[in-house]
Amino acid sequence: MVSKKIVLRFPPQVVDKPVIYKLAKDFDLEFNILKAIIIPDEEGLLVIELTGTQENFERGFKYLESFNITIQPLNKDVVRDETKCSHCGACVTICPVGAFSVDQKTRKIIFNDEKCIACDLCITSCPLRAMSIHF
Amino acid sequence: MAKTISEINEKIKSGKAVVLTAEEMIELVDKEGIKKAAKSVDVVTTGTFGPMCSSGMYINIGHSKPRIKLGAGECYLNDVPAYAGYAAVDIFLGAAALPNDDSRNKLFPGKFDYGGGHLIEEFVAGKDIKLVAKAYGTDCYPRKELKNYINIKDVNEAVLFNVRNCYQNYNCAVNLSSKTIYTYMGILKPNTGNATYCSAGQLSPLLKDPYYRTIGLGTRIFLGGGIGYIAWQGTQHSPAVARNENGTPKSPAGTLAVIGDLKQMMPQWLRGTSMLGYGVTLTVGIGIPIPILDEEIAGYTAVKDEGIFTQIVDYSHNYPHVIPGNLGTVSYAQLKSGEIELNGKKIPTASLSSYPKAVEIATTLKNWIEAGKFYLTEPVEKLPGADSGMSAKLLKERPIRQVRYGH
Numbered sequence: 001m002v003s004k005k006i007v008l009r010f011p012p013q014v015v016d017k018p019v020i021y022k023l024a025k026d027f028d029l030e031f032n033i034l035k036a037i038i039i040p041d042e043e044g045l046l047v048i049e050l051t052g053t054q055e056n057f058e059r060g061f062k063y064l065e066s067f068n069i070t071i072q073p074l075n076k077d078v079v080r081d082e083t084k085c086s087h088c089g090a091c092v093t094i095c096p097v098g099a100f101s102v103d104q105k106t107r108k109i110i111f112n113d114e115k116c117i118a119c120d121l122c123i124t125s126c127p128l129r130a131m132s133i134h135f
Numbered sequence: 136m137a138k139t140i141s142e143i144n145e146k147i148k149s150g151k152a153v154v155l156t157a158e159e160m161i162e163l164v165d166k167e168g169i170k171k172a173a174k175s176v177d178v179v180t181t182g183t184f185g186p187m188c189s190s191g192m193y194i195n196i197g198h199s200k201p202r203i204k205l206g207a208g209e210c211y212l213n214d215v216p217a218y219a220g221y222a223a224v225d226i227f228l229g230a231a232a233l234p235n236d237d238s239r240n241k242l243f244p245g246k247f248d249y250g251g252g253h254l255i256e257e258f259v260a261g262k263d264i265k266l267v268a269k270a271y272g273t274d275c276y277p278r279k280e281l282k283n284y285i286n287i288k289d290v291n292e293a294v295l296f297n298v299r300n301c302y303q304n305y306n307c308a309v310n311l312s313s314k315t316i317y318t319y320m321g322i323l324k325p326n327t328g329n330a331t332y333c334s335a336g337q338l339s340p341l342l343k344d345p346y347y348r349t350i351g352l353g354t355r356i357f358l359g360g361g362i363g364y365i366a367w368q369g370t371q372h373s374p375a376v377a378r379n380e381n382g383t384p385k386s387p388a389g390t391l392a393v394i395g396d397l398k399q400m401m402p403q404w405l406r407g408t409s410m411l412g413y414g415v416t417l418t419v420g421i422g423i424p425i426p427i428l429d430e431e432i433a434g435y436t437a438v439k440d441e442g443i444f445t446q447i448v449d450y451s452h453n454y455p456h457v458i459p460g461n462l463g464t465v466s467y468a469q470l471k472s473g474e475i476e477l478n479g480k481k482i483p484t485a486s487l488s489s490y491p492k493a494v495e496i497a498t499t500l501k502n503w504i505e506a507g508k509f510y511l512t513e514p515v516e517k518l519p520g521a522d523s524g525m526s527a528k529l530l531k532e533r534p535i536r537q538v539r540y541g542h
Contacts, residue, residue, distance in 0.1 A: 128409075
């Protein structure tokens with residue numbers, strides 16, 4: 001079993017299609033929606049965690065691509081500007097999934113983007129605005 | 136044998152001074168004891184890098200042709216209102232100032248993306264700043280309007296003048312209520328969901344000279360990446376609070392007013408800071424050298440996080456309503472472990488002050504002294520001390536009940 005957090009972008013003509021239902025029903029991919037933005041006549045954006053077999057992933061992704069839905073791994077979307085971060089640690093208790101931790105030796109803040117769910121709580125809670133989200 | 140500051144300066148001049156950061160001093164005293172360390176070490180450097188309210192700058196922009204008197208007029212720098220009530224072209228800008236059209240907390244919690252603190256950072260970085268001013272015009276200052284770009288390299292003076300910085304210890308903040316609150320101590324989750332603190336602890340300047348034996352008026356310091364001076368005790372200076380045996384105060388105590396030429400400072404050590412739902416401030420880098428004159432001072436500089444304590448304060452009700460007392464006491468070692476315990480509950484902790492940057496400041500100051508670029512100063516005057524009886528008072532409430540004309 002594989003688990004992946006991904007960002008899907010839907011072109012306007014696909015917004016009304018039940019693609020996530022199909023992912024679960026036809027390809028047995030378990031889903032957990034982390035974020036969804038749908039603007040009618042424009043596009044849709046979905047941040048989702050999928051779990052399933054590698055084979056089903058490949059088939060499911062092919063299905064999504066057939067609708068011109070773009071797929072991108074999530075961890076490229078939330079980034080830390082290393083020149084802005086002062087490693088204060090204000091983010092550590094704000095992140096709901098513990099993506100930030102303190103290196104007990106250097107006291108620097110480690111950002112583990114694999115854990116990130118792009119909830120964007122860290123963006124405005126960072127006093128120096130070192131975090132940004134790029135969908 | 137006791138040393139003097141001038142003896143230490145002689146050693147700095149000849150490149151023989153032994154300078155350690157407070158972290159290194161702790162290690163040395165652990166290994167060799169206070170007696171030996173006091174003999175071998177000449178200077179211990181400290182550092183802190185955290186949001187510091189009551190920061191600001193004043194500038195003199197130079198006279199325009201024809202002349203304008205901004206005093207009693209209106210003045211904006213990048214839309215942030217500045218104080219021009221001094222005279223003709225002297226302007227003061229505080230870190231917490233916000234543009235008039237900022238929505239503040241109307242859309243709660245307000246984001247506070249840009250204000251005085253950010254403007255100071257940009258100004259120091261050499262960016263052009265938009266000055267827009269209106270005046271009423273006089274015979275000697277006839278001009279009534281000014282719209283002009285200004286740059287730090289062109290103005291006559293640019294001076295950082297922070298009236299309260301470098302708090303000697305600060306509260307650990309928690310939220311006892313059932314909803315999230317947005318404070319200057321950061322976002323506090325409901326039902327003591329987290330605890331925040333804001334001090335460099337064992338590296339923090341005033342915690343390493345708790346009775347202000349060497350840090351006083353006129354002391355030369357690292358300020359915002361350049362050189363600055365202690366101008367006065369900071370506002371709300373409260374040295375008379377309860378203290379531990381090692382001299383460190385158990386709650387916020389002493390503060391410093393600091394001043395320095397902004398033109399030689401660096402934007403990475405003066406950072407515009409946005410506290411969600413609270414407002415704008417400036418994160419300031421300060422480092423203070425402590426001359427090791429005797430064993431007592433050596434002992435103070437070697438105090439560890441384990442020996443420095445602060446009080447836990449509820450920011451949902453007790454702090455805003457000024458209810459005395461606290462919820463308990465914790466050491467900085469506990470705070471830095473990532474978890475504290477309050478009433479049997481484990482609470483995750485977060486720091487608002489950057490320890491890695493504090494280390495960088497203490498190390499930079501050490502390098503300056505070792506290279507003979509920075510000499511120590513004898514205080515011109517002592518700061519009011521623990522026995523001065525001085526403490527920050529609350530407002531004497533005298534509500535005005537009747538509007539009287541003329542006053």
